[in-house]
């Protein structure tokens with residue numbers, strides 16, 4: 001892989017730059033679970049033969065794999081989106097107690113503005129909660145350079161390090177200079193039990209150790225070059241971190257700035273020093289008042305953003321308004337309505353569920369789009385896996401309600417299996433639908449255990465969804481092609497009325513996996529009665545004309561034939 005001729009500058013996204021930096025830092029093992037805006041990190045790192053990289057089944061497993069690699073002496077990287085950290089919280093909190101051996105960096109890619117997530121939590125708070133250092137790059141360039149520092153800090157203080165990216169940094173691009181990989185010598189294999197067996201007798205002293213360690217790291221935070229004062233003109237100075245730093249530079253290029261690359265532990269002395277150098281201080285940060293709270297604790301007079309800016313992404317044009325103390329004016333979110341692709345195998349399932357008038361306990365995946373009109377047939381979407389467990393809860397409370405639980409193949413493997421075991425164990429009955437499109441479509445079509453392909457593109461053991469459903473306790477497992485809607489409807493209707501726990505697997509590949517078209521659809525206007533039932537399937541290839549007829553975009557049409565199935569007047573036929 002090493003080729004000196006390649007060490008030039010290239011344009012990389014923040015995610016790619018981070019991956020490259022981790023590679024150059026000698027990372028040996030990388031594990032994660034896909035999620036926007038983080039997915040490209042592992043997709044980039046997989047190209048390096050020196051890095052053993054994997055998509056794990058979920059974030060908790062990914063965390064434990066990466067942690068294990070570190071305590072075994074290999075530099076390791078964990079990667080997920082912000083909510084993935086919630087799934088990994090159990091090992092994360094305790095890993096701060098045990099500490100690590102070789103450098104272990106936890107990358108969280110936060111999503112201010114909720115571009116593609118279920119919430120916009122600010123994971124900087126995880127660092128102070130777990131008492132581990134927090135590094136925040138401001139740009140792709142910094143992502144590459146600071147990730148190397150994060151590994152060094154991790155090893156110096158024997159602690160996991162939290163590395164926080166945000167969507168803007170993950171996805172923006174910059175010229176990056178490549179450097180050589182530095183292979184790290186692995187330490188002698190040694191896993192001291194008192195340090196790594198977290199039973200009360202050991203974890204109590206480790207908590208004391210953790211408290212002392214964070215004070216040592218605080219001293220480091222005061223003097224590291226990651227935190228620095230940029231002298232400038234004027235009496236007003238800014239304290240900031242992450243991408244907000246660039247917004248200040250854009251608006252006030254000459255202003256004095258205290259830039260925090262390591263914002264936890266907070267460099268108190270440095271902040272006090274900065275406060276003496278300027279008359280007014282303005283704290284500029286995205287989402288939570290993380291820096292602001294530190295300033296309050298130090299009783300440093302400062303101005304911070306109006307709380308209305310705690311919601312949503314910070315934008316460069318907001319900076320002058322924040323300074324003037326203005327509230328944020330919420331604009332209506334605009335843009336094209338997202339909808340299922342033409343030929344998406346999820347569409348027929350939700351069309352049928354709508355016809356059957358059932359309530360759908362849903363989950364997170366492309367199928368969350370079914371909540372949009374006109375399909376409007378998905379009623380809940382909380383977190384990954386809840387499609388089964390929330391289904392169970394609703395059913396326990398309201399036995400009479402026609403209800404199904406729905407989730408995708410990747411989500412089922414991530415955290416649906418345990419929900420199914422729970423439902424079976426606790427004698428629940430009802431219908432669970434697993435939408436098996438043979439990929440993790442929502443986040444860019446990553447493979448998962450049910451696809452039989454690894455992150456590195458190698459063939460591996462293929463998890464059988466039907467077998468796992470059966471051994472988890474389903475009374476009946478049915479596999480059906482979702483485009484055979486009469487058959488699908490019959491199975492759902494029958495399963496809703498019997499007293500079994502039924503798992504229906506609707507199996508048909510995502511259009512991004514199988515791009516072959518199944519022919520095209522012919523429209524006979526003379527037979528059309530303008531009933532507009534075909535518009536109810538919300539296919540992007542079908543639109544309404546001014547006269548109330550329809551138009552089929554042959555470029556978009558995949559020939560899936562769902563519109564043909566729903567047309568009672570034979571105005572639509574398959575070519």
Ligand SMILES: Cc1ncc(C[n+]2csc(CCOP(=O)(O)OP(=O)(O)O)c2C)c(N)n1
Nearest residue numbers: 035364365366408409410411439440441442
């Ligand atoms: C805890 C957590 N991890 C990751 C994600 C990102 N994410 C959203 S949906 C999804 C999985 C989608 O795959 P699947 O369930 O197979 O449905 P598909 O999109 O293929 O229809 C992932 C990984 C998330 N929202 N929450």
